[in-house]
Amino acid sequence: MGRYVIRRLIQLIPVFFGTTFIIFAGVFALPGDPIRALFGERPPPESLLNTLRERYNLNDPLLTQYGKYIFKVFQGDFGIDFRQRPIWEIFLEAFPKTLILGLTAFTIEIVVGLVAGVLAGLRRGGFFDNLVLISTTLIISIPVFVLAFMAQLTLGLQLGWFPISFDEDDGWPMAYLLPAMVLAGLSLATLARLTRTSLVENLRADYVRTAIAKGLSRRTVVGKHTLRNSLIPVITLLGIDIGSLMGGAIVTEGIFNIRGVGQTIFQGIQQQVNTVVVGISTILVIVFIMCNLFVDLMYGVLDPRIRYD
Secondary structure (H helix, E strand, O other): OHHHHHHHHHHHHHHHHHHHHHHHHHHHOOOOOHHHHOOOOOOOOHHHHHHHHHHOOOOOOHHHHHHHHHHHHOOOOOOEOOOOOEHHHHHHHHHHHHHHHHHHHHHHHHHHHHHHHHHHHHOOOOHHHHHHHHHHHHHHHOOHHHHHHHHHHHHHHHOOOOOOOOOHHHOOOHHHHHHHHHHHHHHHHHHHHHHHHHHHHHHOOHHHHHHHHOOOOHHHHHHHHHHHHHHHHHHHHHHHHHHHHHOOOHHHHHHOOOOOHHHHHHHHHHOOOHHHHHHHHHHHHHHHHHHHHHHHHHHHHHOOOOOOO
């Protein structure tokens, strides 16, 4: 187990450097001068511009800028914005809202998506199976912003079940349920279809027929063996989803006016505060990598045939 974890951590090193470099290069290669943009239409003295560019290493070549940035990251410093505010502090201010939203959406995804997928797989070809296939296809086909508008119109305005805009004073769950349902929509539909397909495939496997022929009840075979094997690809999807949900959804947070991580990154792009975009994205890369490492460790728990060493 220990050797496996070490190997996976070593494999994650090039992933971390490659991802952060692509983000860094992409953001700092954007057109425009972020320092000059700070002053709006009033042109600042050239000496002040050069001082600020020097402070934020903008005069250095790209590789030198990236090297200095990563060196600070390993010291726990993700940079500062143009107001001298640490990026880590900005992230911690926005992350609680995104965390609650993401966990709520993740719970909805697991409860609804997993149950729907299992029931559809066990009743393959029946009414519920067809209902799940049609409804999930419909959800996947609808863009997120359209789904959010429909949810606000029907569940918020017409039925009055949820507030149409985020208000932290409403508290959990009322303030988070509607945006969480929208955020979980696409992942929920994908999870239900994947669970259904995986379960149907395993129900046709030879080991299922052999277990039933030996006298084991269908309930035992499905509950103890088939479901366990069917959950391996599902766990992979959930690991990717939880990393994405923890990273925040720019569209969903924007529509519901949630000042979370997604909105913070979007405002950083709009205002050309590149240090905010790169710093928060680096933190999210670390979160995503840790989620995927946890998923890899879960494989051995679900399927004893998988060996770590």
